[in-house]
Amino acid sequence: MTITLEGVEGEDRQDFTRDESRAMRQRSLRLLGSLLRPLRGRVIIAMLIVAVSTGLQTAGPALIAYGIDTGLPAIIEQQDAMPLALIVLLYLAAAIAGAVLMWQYTMLSARISQAFLFDLRGRIYRHAQLLSLEFHESYTSGRIIARQTNDLDSIRELLDSGIQGLIRGVLYMAFIGIALLFLDPMSALVIAASLPILALLTRWFQVTSQRAFRATRIYSARLIVKFVETMTGIRAVKAFRAEERNAREFGQHVEDYRAANAKAIGVFGVFDPSLVVIGNVVVAAVLLVGGLRVADGTLAVGVLLAALMYTRRFFDPMEEMAQFYNSYQSAAAALEKISGVLDENPSVPDPTRPIDLWKARGAIRFDGVRFAYRDDFVVLPDFDLDIPAGQTIALVGSTGAGKSTLAKLVARFYDPTEGSVSLDGVDLRAMHPKDLRRAIVMVTQEAYLFSGSVADNIALGKPGAARDEIEAAARAVGAHEFILALPDGYDTDVNKRGGRVSAGQRQLLSFARAFLADPAVLILDEATASLDIPSERLVQEGLTTLLADRTAIVIAHRLSTVAIADRVLVMEDGRIVEDGTPTELIGGTGRFAALHKAWRDSLV
Ligand SMILES: Nc1ncnc2c1ncn2[C@@H]1O[C@H](COP(=O)(O)OP(=O)(O)OP(=O)(O)O)[C@@H](O)[C@H]1O
Numbered sequence: 001m002t003i004t005l006e007g008v009e010g011e012d013r014q015d016f017t018r019d020e021s022r023a024m025r026q027r028s029l030r031l032l033g034s035l036l037r038p039l040r041g042r043v044i045i046a047m048l049i050v051a052v053s054t055g056l057q058t059a060g061p062a063l064i065a066y067g068i069d070t071g072l073p074a075i076i077e078q079q080d081a082m083p084l085a086l087i088v089l090l091y092l093a094a095a096i097a098g099a100v101l102m103w104q105y106t107m108l109s110a111r112i113s114q115a116f117l118f119d120l121r122g123r124i125y126r127h128a129q130l131l132s133l134e135f136h137e138s139y140t141s142g143r144i145i146a147r148q149t150n151d152l153d154s155i156r157e158l159l160d161s162g163i164q165g166l167i168r169g170v171l172y173m174a175f176i177g178i179a180l181l182f183l184d185p186m187s188a189l190v191i192a193a194s195l196p197i198l199a200l201l202t203r204w205f206q207v208t209s210q211r212a213f214r215a216t217r218i219y220s221a222r223l224i225v226k227f228v229e230t231m232t233g234i235r236a237v238k239a240f241r242a243e244e245r246n247a248r249e250f251g252q253h254v255e256d257y258r259a260a261n262a263k264a265i266g267v268f269g270v271f272d273p274s275l276v277v278i279g280n281v282v283v284a285a286v287l288l289v290g291g292l293r294v295a296d297g298t299l300a301v302g303v304l305l306a307a308l309m310y311t312r313r314f315f316d317p318m319e320e321m322a323q324f325y326n327s328y329q330s331a332a333a334a335l336e337k338i339s340g341v342l343d344e345n346p347s348v349p350d351p352t353r354p355i356d357l358w359k360a361r362g363a364i365r366f367d368g369v370r371f372a373y374r375d376d377f378v379v380l381p382d383f384d385l386d387i388p389a390g391q392t393i394a395l396v397g398s399t400g401a402g403k404s405t406l407a408k409l410v411a412r413f414y415d416p417t418e419g420s421v422s423l424d425g426v427d428l429r430a431m432h433p434k435d436l437r438r439a440i441v442m443v444t445q446e447a448y449l450f451s452g453s454v455a456d457n458i459a460l461g462k463p464g465a466a467r468d469e470i471e472a473a474a475r476a477v478g479a480h481e482f483i484l485a486l487p488d489g490y491d492t493d494v495n496k497r498g499g500r501v502s503a504g505q506r507q508l509l510s511f512a513r514a515f516l517a518d519p520a521v522l523i524l525d526e527a528t529a530s531l532d533i534p535s536e537r538l539v540q541e542g543l544t545t546l547l548a549d550r551t552a553i554v555i556a557h558r559l560s561t562v563a564i565a566d567r568v569l570v571m572e573d574g575r576i577v578e579d580g581t582p583t584e585l586i587g588g589t590g591r592f593a594a595l596h597k598a599w600r601d602s603l604v
């Protein structure tokens with residue numbers, strides 16, 4: 001697993017051209033649209049509920065004003081408690097109904113955001129898995145992990161608190177404005193006078209806090225990358241005694257992160273008290289302007305009280321709304337990055353009209369193949385090769401000669417830049433993906449084991465295989481004995497203590513997997529590299545079983561493997577330089593003969 005800092009930081013680049021930015025925005029909006037479309041009914045209902053609920057909550061002060069100005073005089077002057085009682089009941093009813101609706105709104109909006117995230121999470125996983133190897137070789141796993149974790153988290157935060165705060169804040173302020181306009185326009189005017197200052201303060205907050213938050217995001221990403229890198233490379237760390245240096249570096253990252261957080265908190269430290277001061281000054285101004293009018297007899301006391309309560313509440317949602325901007329920014333950036341991944345097309349596309357090849361014989365043909373990973377560096381300039389069905393090929397050649405590249409082309413992890421690779425005369429690009437996967441299997445040095453039992457891991461070669469078949473496969477490649485010696489035999493969990501297997505044993509398991517899959521063409525790329533000589537001998541026998549009756553391409557640096565081949569290909573700089581039976585080549589004067597002699601000499 002490679003997790004690079006560049007991969008994480010590169011995401012925060014800002015220097016996009018205008019066209020690039022527009023394209024990215026459109027891509028995000030398309031994704032957003034496709035995610036929201038199935039939810040739109042629920043979104044509309046949620047909006048209605050929150051509007052009514054906020055309306056009911058804003059009714060409170062107006063009811064109080066009415067109670068004081070109309071209900072109280074009725075009791076005092078006419079001994080009539082009815083109006084006041086009515087208002088108290090109304091007040092209670094509005095409060096309770098508002099609360100119940102708010103509860104409904106919270107539940108509904110949580111369901112909406114969960115459905116949204118559920119959909120998006122699944123899409124990222126499925127799509128990332130579908131993308132070709134080419135994508136994964138350049139898009140580091142650290143970045144794809146960040147898509148599934150950090151980015152989804154930013155979006156979740158926006159959905160769970162950001163948007164809610166914004167919607168409620170906007171509605172609240174709008175309703176208060178309306179209520180005040182009806183009740184006492186003069187107080188509304190006083191509040192309006194404070195709006196320019198408020199706008200300036202909010203703008204300052206947005207600019208400064210955005211910078212501060214971006215810094216905390218970058219530093220926290222660095223912290224995570226350093227941590228993950230240290231822990232995944234723990235063996236190298238220990239081997240080279242890098243603990244102390246790592247600890248120093250990590251300490252620096254922690255310090256940077258702390259400082260960035262302190263700065264971000266500092267921004268709030270200024271913003272929050274400023275809001276409180278502005279709010280209180282405005283309350284005082286409303287009190288002054290209103291008090292004078294009450295003294296004049298032009299304003300009722302109850303109305304003044306209501307105006308004061310409204311003014312007070314008007315400023316409450318401000319902080320949450322200012323915060324919205326931050327969560328919006330990081331969620332928008334996250335959505336842009338996610339939509340980027342979802343927009344990637346597999347570079348090895350499935351055919352539109354696939355050709356079925358039920359029973360492949362296994363004849364492989366390279367026809368005028370030219371292949372380059374990058375435009376400026378051609379790995380295979382002009383490649384022709386015919387492998388008859390059933391032949392076992394040993395492919396040798398120096399490091400970087402293009403052996404693995406050839407293997408990846410046969411397995412269709414990549415498509416040739418020019419020319420074609422075909423199986424039994426059918427171009428791999430036209431083959432049904434299912435048939436292709438059944439016919440051609442590649443085993444690499446990696447021999448990855450997934451969590452689950454040993455049997456599960458072998459059964460990956462043939463989903464639904466019976467236990468007998470699994471055991472037969474393990475026997476065929478010589479893995480049965482060591483599996484039985486594991487704590488729970490075939491049911492041992494490969495990730496549990498005791499279930500840990502060695503690198504060589506892992507390779508045997510991947511052989512069993514390949515044997516069970518029983519493909520027409522089998523490619524082994526350095527698949528025997530981790531085996532010791534005795535177990536390699538054991539495997540040698542297993543290999544003979546494994547390779548019998550099928551086309552095989554065996555890439556091995558160990559020349560002992562070559563003995564079981566029908567034909568040896570020596571590759572240099574993307575070309576075949578020697579081609580013949582092992583005996584022919586060993587007996588000759590070419591590179592292979594020299595190589596073989598050096599190897600023989602090294603054995604004694
Ligand atoms: N994903 C990739 N992107 C770009 N270049 C690559 C990629 N994989 C391999 N190459 C380049 O292609 C050339 C051939 O690599 P390849 O892996 O096929 O060599 P190889 O013969 O398998 O070597 P080795 O014996 O070391 O495994 C090398 O120069 C390598 O740098």
Ligand SMILES: [Mg+2]
Nearest residue numbers: 403404405525
């Ligand atoms: Mg290789």
